[in-house]
Amino acid sequence: MKEIKQITPIEKNFSKWYIDVVTNGKLIEYGTVKGTIIFKPNSYGIWENIQVNFNKILKQQNIRNIYLPMLIPANLISKEKNHVDGFAPELATITKVGNKQLSEEIYIRPTSEVLFAEFFKTEINSYNDLPLAYNQWANVLRWEKTTNPFLRNTEFLWQEGHTCHSTQEEAEEMTMNMINVYKIFLRDYLAIPVITGIKTELEKFSGAVSTFTVEAMMKDGKALQSGTSHFLGQNFSKIFNISYKSKENKSEFVYQTSWGISTRLIGAIIMTHGDNRGIIIPPKIAPIQIDIIQIMANKEPKVEELSTRIFDQLKGEYSIRVDKSNKTAGYKAAQSEIEGIPIRIEVGPRDVLTEEVAIIRRDTLEKVMVKINDLTNYISKLIDLIQSNLLQSAEIRLKKNIKVATTYNELKTYLEDNKFVLVPIINNNEYEKKIKEETTATARCIPLELDIPTEGMCIFSGEKTTRFVIYAKSY
């Protein structure tokens, strides 16, 4: 029997805490190639639930799933200059098959804009074909220098949506629409509150006209970019010749968007909700929502009977695991907690007589005795309660840790204290580079919805400006 390993306290060393949670929570093993991970059932199950629920939203939006090859011929990706410049250092390159050298190098997709562009060219003929909206669930490869499980991996899983529109307005609306979809999805399913905003020129996606982002605040105060939506304008359509005949029978280039969320979100869940006992998985996307733990079932046969009754009572509504192993109750409880299962039900010999069982919430660790007759009702409310409690705690933390700075010194002080800092600053790449160099923090976004002062004085130039930028250290 494997021992449950100790987790470094979150207060002591956040990065070490994170790795301990990831590796001890049955979430991953490291792959054989540096920077890759194996998604074990406990993390892959979260991703599957994200897929199921996000697919429902895609369906409501009339966005259909397709699948494109992962191979990109070298000449294809080189067409859009900014795009290839952004990804070139990370591109894994296939140069041979078996013993045979290929005549042209082939890249593994780091993202699929150019593949979709080639595809759209054949799909779109007339205005009748627009708007066109596709999504794909896929693996992508980016050879990053520094890797971190879920947050930055050589290979990761994601969805990437790609749409074509006849007008700029419609494409911009779609870009905004999807960033809001992400915001709501993260809030409602992952219990993660975010700040939506526009990326600065230096931080936007290589190849985009503009990039919108949802930025989440981790428990150490660092920002995690958790989803992006890009307005591509006609950058790709003009180069790849994605054109259509308009109603007036004129040839026009389409306007495009692309947008994605990835398995990085699993890292976001850990660092938003986790505690010193491990990950806490929001009930709505938990692979296992309820863990039924039998205590001393070998001494009292009715324990098994009662736990089966409870399982049968709840199985229609929830995903449940029954731990029948002969490990100790303490071991089972610790295991359940480290795996982040939202609700634990303990069934022991005494409960058989009293018709009551102990219900333990993973988020607050509170324990309540509940009558079997009240169980269905109680669990239903508890699931909602845990989900909303996780969100609320994260919302309070986010709100509390956003500060407004009016001078560069204030900005630096807040950043050292791991805050999100809202600063008035005019649009100037030099200022942005200076901050990054001197503080390691980056411009996360120009927020869209925050309670922002209407006007301030640029912390560098002293000019009056309405441009407020969120700065933070980030993953």
Added chain:
Amino acid sequence: MKEIKQITPIEKNFSKWYIDVVTNGKLIEYGTVKGTIIFKPNSYGIWENIQVNFNKILKQQNIRNIYLPMLIPANLISKEKNHVDGFAPELATITKVGNKQLSEEIYIRPTSEVLFAEFFKTEINSYNDLPLAYNQWANVLRWEKTTNPFLRNTEFLWQEGHTCHSTQEEAEEMTMNMINVYKIFLRDYLAIPVITGIKTELEKFSGAVSTFTVEAMMKDGKALQSGTSHFLGQNFSKIFNISYKSKENKSEFVYQTSWGISTRLIGAIIMTHGDNRGIIIPPKIAPIQIDIIQIMANKEPKVEELSTRIFDQLKGEYSIRVDKSNKTAGYKAAQSEIEGIPIRIEVGPRDVLTEEVAIIRRDTLEKVMVKINDLTNYISKLIDLIQSNLLQSAEIRLKKNIKVATTYNELKTYLEDNKFVLVPIINNNEYEKKIKEETTATARCIPLELDIPTEGMCIFSGEKTTRFVIYAKSY
């Protein structure tokens, strides 16, 4: 508006018919790298439905989904000699990233036995950890010389299951169990009847002790290997040191299995059920089950109203598309047929008065007028009827086209006539090679369940034998 293209008659040129169905049925576009395809909504939707339904079966069998990286370091795959020999010529090799040469070449997975082996080594410690059963849905890369949409592609999608067991018996049972799961899944969901059997030594999976297969018969009489289940014995566990402490505290190597089905099944559906109007998708896995076609809705506003009423009446149970475009009824009908949608409901101006609509079955093309009040009931029965009719037709065809040969000449004659041929033949690789060379047909399997003569005379050596092999030309 794109014109609906003509499909080559199936009787005239089967391969051309297949390509026409694939490309005109909105199933694929070709990818930019040779041998790759883009799965469009109509084919990817089939794959998604296969995933949803197969996942339910996996869950019943307590097999959990995980995800492993697609990268295999060169040294890893070389460990199992037969395995690497089988795949070496098809391996796509990453030799550099950006401008930097890698110190060790990395392959893209053609299958994941060695990756799972490395993983299992860390997962398994004691007999308590066994059996261990995982599945993954993934893309794999095999650089095939000749490619054919769905049937043989450079990149394809599949599920690969991998299990570890403490005894040979249990692993063999699992191997058999999964081949039967495939047989039942193909029958119940894809309406494809198969012959289950064991592969000969020459045809088995590189690295397996034995390979079980489900072989389906396409409409041209050729065989399509539609799923395989491998008993790996201790071939990988001994090389990769996947061992466990037994109850007696002895170190033992595990016994393994692996098994898979792939997007090749979409090709199987086309070539099992398709006709001169295109693909016919079995209702149980059809992305769109019902196509509601409005006729002259611009002239009679109540057509729209009635079609919405029908949509609302059925939407809870079925996946429905409503074609509101202003194309002609004939165009819409042809489009619906070429896309293989099982049921078409036509709603026109006259139907508004009679409260009756035309229901057209894709499989038989029969048209029946049905009262709106009877619709729910009628559709429910029709879905089952189409599903079972497709299966029955395929079963009859399969049965009719299996022949028993008692001489080599008979075998050759039947093979020229595109039959599945059951022949008594002793276990001798030379005989098998000779047949392949002279007829291009291959040993599909030694069938498990067919009505086989108890004994025959080997067609080459004349010896008495109980070994009957199915020969057929194949994809």
